[in-house]
Amino acid sequence: MRKGHNFLRSKSECDTGPSYALGIGLAQMTSAGALGAALGLSFGHDDLGYLACLAVGGFFLLLVASAPNERRLSGLGWALLIGLCFGLGEFFAGLWWFPTSIAREWPQLSVAPEYLLLIYLASFHALTGVLFWVFSRPIRRARPGAAWFATLSFAFAFACTWAIPEIARGTTMTGLPLLSLGYEMVGTAFFGYAPIVGLYGVEFAAAFASALLGALVFARSWRVAAILALVLMVDLAGGELAGSVRWTHPAGEPIRVAAIQDGIGMSAKYSNVGQTDAIQRYTAWAGAFKDTLIVGSETAIPMPMNRAPRQLLRALRLRLAAHGNVALLGAKMPLPGRSAVWTNSVIAFGSPAPYRYDKRHLIPFGEYTPRGMLAQWLGSWVGMTGASSLRPGSTTQANFDDRGAGVIPTICFENLFPGLVVSSLHDNRKPHVPDAPKTQKFMHLRLFSRLRRRSEGVKW
Known part of the structure; x- marks a missing residue:
């Protein structure tokens, strides 16, 4: 990149030829699939909620790493592929039992629709990649300024572009919010936000924290790291505080x-x-x-x-x-x-x-x-x-x-x-x-x- 913000790398570090770029792209898609699989396999385990956040944070870093490509079609295409690979990893790992149980209980039925359903669900993460590339483009093209503000903007844009497709996935044609990140936060501090903002608000808070954590790993100065850590702690503390409030009270005799x-x-x-x-x-x-x-x-x-x-x-x-x-x-x-x-x-x-x-x-x-x-x-x-x-x-x-x-x-x-x-x-x-x-x-x-x-x- 000639100007703007990307806290992972500069153009001189990555623009070394098409073969190298292709290798990097394949590595990114493989990593996206592995991170998606980690997210899918952590579903249903209360003690693995923060591991799910690490997987989402890694997905954020992969999208940011693909962002320097300024060419509209190729940059957008890489973001879409990374998102799709992440989604395929999540849903094929997290819902592997779905087509296999159909095949076991009803061997006369075809499992093709079940696999098509998993691909359909994975496509919403491809939409996340596309939206992030679009939403973060103004940040990348902005004049260099406060690095901490640009990094926070990347994290906020990612949380938005994560939540929007998840809402669409949970509502389109009645929707199917299986493996939603909000459900995985049951054993974490973010669960405390549920009475205030519901499922998708919990998802937004968790995705924002995941992006902050990913950005924190590659912070280039102690000042940026300190600000990111502070915002992350505020996010966590807010969930803990909301979770400590007793929003409901027992009524009547127990049954x-x-x-x-x-x-x-x-x-x-x-x-x-x-x-x-x-x-x-x-x-x-x-x-x-x-x-x-x-x-x-x-x-x-x-x-x-x-x-x-x-x-x-x-x-x-x-x-x-x-x-x-x-x-x-x-x-x-x-x-x-x-x-x-x-x-x-x-x-x-x-x-x-x-x-x-x-x-x-x-x-x-x-x-x-x-x-x-x-x-x-x-x-x-x-x-x-x-x-x-x-x-x-x-x-x-x-x-x-x-x-x-x-x-x-x-x-x-x-x-x-x-x-x-x-x-x-x-x-x-x-x-x-x-x-x-x-x-x-x-x-x-x-x-x-x-x-x-x-x-x-x-x-x-």
Whole structure:
């Protein structure tokens, strides 16, 4: 670079020929993939939140290192490739279980859509690279001045360009904010910001700190290092201070809750023996507790509700009533008035009044599933026979009342979405307990629930 700011290197240090530049570019993309993999693999571990920040800080340094290229197309292209490699590393490492579990449980289905989904999610980090190249361009081209201010500007620009694609990823066509950095901050000081700014505010604070940490490593003077360290400590201290405030208070008497997984594989559940076994297991567990809210899995009743054996459901209800228990179990329910259309639902067993909750977020982008001939073609491509008949539930559904506590049912990955639980807070006079029936026991669902509890003021 002839002028401006780049705290990593100058043009004379890197402009030594196309072969050298190509080698540097390949090394940067490989490093980006490795850093993304480190970020993805740290997901779900409370004690690895700061390691995730180191990975994001390394990504920031790679983007800054690619910034000196002033040629619009080549510079933009390198930023895009580095971002894409980082995203591919994160999602293929962090969600490796997704296509493999589909292949294991449903071998007749194609895994191609799952891999395409991972590439789609990775492309949002490519957008981060492009936006950072664009946002940081005025900083790079500015007249040399205060180095500390320029470095802070780089860090702030990175935090903005990290948060904007993450918000887009979490909201576009219902969104899919899996592996969001904000969830990884559950065990860090940044988690304290959740009640004030929510998931994406936590992401911004963590990304800003990550960029500061990366810039601090390569600070060229003690003055710049001191200023960066001070801003970083303020960021951390702000999260610790916000986390020390008690934003909510217990209300009412505590209720006993038991979350139970039946331990039957999805493929086995669709056999006659597996379907009967699943209901009988919950019937046996219904007598193992006293005055308890029992939460079962998303497929606790592994067949359409109107086809479930009546004698088994009656035995379940009688056993629950005999011990003062209530169970919220997942089941497939027909839409009222439309027997050929179904909902993924939670049904209350053993409660004085009937209760039903229909899942609002079906599968990723499920509300946008095509219908008709296009759906049949897509179904044949992935190995499914016919289009899905599931429909999303209403956005205004009643909460379940259990001994005065308002229970908010959320099914599977619905806990991912900021605001979904808040939209269910119909009566602020009652305590609310989010409930997340799910097919399998995923560690990340615990993180989602903890952040929802912290940021949205509900008890868990």
